[in-house]
Amino acid sequence: MIEVKNLSGGYSADDPIVKGLNFDIQQGEFFGLLGPNGSGKTTLFKLITGTLPLTSGEILLDNTSLFSLSKLEKARKIAVLTQESHVSFDFTVEEIVSLGRYAFQKGILKSLSKHDKNIINDVMELANVTKYRFKQFRLLSGGEKQRVLLAKALAQEPLLLLLDEPTNHLDIKHSLYMLDLLKEWQRTKQLTIFSILHDINIAALYADRIALLHEGTFLDIGEVEVLRKKDQLNKLYEVDIRTQSHPKVPKPQILMTPRNEVSVTRMELGKAYQMKQNDDFIHLEFDQPLRTISNGVIGEGIQWVKHYCNFHVDKNYDCSSPKDELEGWMRDNGIPPEQAVGMMTAVQLKYAVVRTAKIENIQFITVVTAGVGNAVDISQEGDYEREYKIGTINTMVFVDAHLTDGALVNACMSATEAKTKALSDLKVKDPFTNTIATSTSTDSLLIGVTQQGEATPYAGSGTFVGKGIGRIVYEATREAIESELKRKI
Ligand SMILES: Nc1ncnc2c1ncn2[C@@H]1O[C@H](COP(=O)(O)OP(=O)(O)OP(=O)(O)O)[C@@H](O)[C@H]1O
Numbered sequence: 001m002i003e004v005k006n007l008s009g010g011y012s013a014d015d016p017i018v019k020g021l022n023f024d025i026q027q028g029e030f031f032g033l034l035g036p037n038g039s040g041k042t043t044l045f046k047l048i049t050g051t052l053p054l055t056s057g058e059i060l061l062d063n064t065s066l067f068s069l070s071k072l073e074k075a076r077k078i079a080v081l082t083q084e085s086h087v088s089f090d091f092t093v094e095e096i097v098s099l100g101r102y103a104f105q106k107g108i109l110k111s112l113s114k115h116d117k118n119i120i121n122d123v124m125e126l127a128n129v130t131k132y133r134f135k136q137f138r139l140l141s142g143g144e145k146q147r148v149l150l151a152k153a154l155a156q157e158p159l160l161l162l163l164d165e166p167t168n169h170l171d172i173k174h175s176l177y178m179l180d181l182l183k184e185w186q187r188t189k190q191l192t193i194f195s196i197l198h199d200i201n202i203a204a205l206y207a208d209r210i211a212l213l214h215e216g217t218f219l220d221i222g223e224v225e226v227l228r229k230k231d232q233l234n235k236l237y238e239v240d241i242r243t244q245s246h247p248k249v250p251k252p253q254i255l256m257t258p259r260n261e262v263s264v265t266r267m268e269l270g271k272a273y274q275m276k277q278n279d280d281f282i283h284l285e286f287d288q289p290l291r292t293i294s295n296g297v298i299g300e301g302i303q304w305v306k307h308y309c310n311f312h313v314d315k316n317y318d319c320s321s322p323k324d325e326l327e328g329w330m331r332d333n334g335i336p337p338e339q340a341v342g343m344m345t346a347v348q349l350k351y352a353v354v355r356t357a358k359i360e361n362i363q364f365i366t367v368v369t370a371g372v373g374n375a376v377d378i379s380q381e382g383d384y385e386r387e388y389k390i391g392t393i394n395t396m397v398f399v400d401a402h403l404t405d406g407a408l409v410n411a412c413m414s415a416t417e418a419k420t421k422a423l424s425d426l427k428v429k430d431p432f433t434n435t436i437a438t439s440t441s442t443d444s445l446l447i448g449v450t451q452q453g454e455a456t457p458y459a460g461s462g463t464f465v466g467k468g469i470g471r472i473v474y475e476a477t478r479e480a481i482e483s484e485l486k487r488k489i
Helices: 041-049 071-077 093-099 114-126 142-155 172-189 200-206 224-228 230-237 322-332 405-425 464-488
Strands: 002-009 018-025 030-034 056-061 078-081 160-164 192-196 209-214 217-223 241-245 252-256 273-277 281-294 301-312 340-345 353-359 362-370 393-399 444-449
Touching: 002 041, 018 041, 018 209, 018 217, 030 041, 030 172, 030 200, 041 160, 041 192, 071 078, 078 142, 093 114, 093 142, 114 142, 142 172, 172 192, 172 200, 200 224, 200 252, 209 224, 209 230, 217 224, 217 230, 224 230, 224 252, 230 241, 281 362, 281 393, 281 405, 301 322, 301 362, 301 393, 301 444, 322 340, 340 393, 340 444, 353 464, 362 464, 393 405, 393 464, 405 444, 405 464
Parallel strands: 030 192, 030 209, 078 160, 160 192, 301 340, 393 444
Antiparallel strands: 002 018, 002 056, 209 217, 241 252, 273 281, 281 301, 281 444, 353 362, 362 393
């Protein structure tokens, strides 16, 4: 569709801002241009739109030099939406959008055909500006103006859309709405898009390919996965950037860390929490949030939270929306669910085992409640018809350590291995298979870490942290199960 060859140019012939750029954009592709302030994005944009003359190189549109096309031919193929779209006359919104059809109108006294009018109505509707159609453009807010100018660009029914920071001035709703709309046109009308973008996360979600501009040359160009190259992004923007994956779509998203990380006073884990325990719940509240991985009913996944609780439920508890119910109980007790991990158990909470230990100078705390009524041997064929009775092992582990996300997974493995060993040593059996159980059917686990000190990438059985977790969880689980078994005799 568009081919840029050895393009150089800027504001003076002997000092080009962009130097020797080569790239192409396929028909129906969304090409995003990213780069820090002053890297030359707007200059490149102006060279493509013809606002600035090229010092060298060429730009081809479907194998024809862009600059050999007449103004009218260009307007029938290319629409441009810049940040400097000043409209000085007192035009109404509808009149502005109608200007987008100019290149398609016929005759000397050009007038809008029925077809033109239909398109104008459609794009105003799509850009959500119909309600302002008779309003003066100059009286609109920045975001509303941006949407009107997008409608004008779409009214051109372009093959190629050149956008300079299209979501500038737009709130999140309208940014996503506009980009979703462009994606739809890209898909259904094979619209080709070249867009300067500032927001890296937006670029990752919407662009098909990305070019990273650095001091007038491309540092990298390729699919959005180029944004996973952390060192490259750090070089480009000179800030500490970290990439992770979006939870719903397979795209990278970036996280930034302030240079002067929010300074928090060093916490002594063993003294940095208060614990409340009654018949209804156990609640640990830490002075500062801990990095936490869990499968709790509330707060699942990886979070930073301060509140950890285990609520007692009746052994016949059967609720279609336990999450909502647990949230309600938390609020009733002054525990903010958005800063908490919450578990449930039918085990009487007075039998919870709480242990603290310092192993190899690392502080550990664990809280375990254990019922074994639903003990299961995971290696045996399942009996999915079985009616589960109450009986769950809920494990909370807190460690004064700094773990990577991978190490948090390791920590979960260490805690699980320790629990399974306790079940095995106590010969707890799966009542259906009569073999040694490995867990109960509804166990919960959370690991909370302070993230103090050097980050460690491992927390398995070959590390001090992993061993420590293993020992404290084994002992607490064993004690909790032994006390449960005694009560059953
Ligand atoms: N009209 C001009 N005359 C001379 N130099 C200019 C002019 N406009 C921009 N420049 C210079 O060209 C360089 C690239 O600017 P450009 O506007 O292309 O950067 P950008 O990547 O779009 O930045 P931003 O993210 O801040 O919009 C900068 O060093 C800038 O000072």
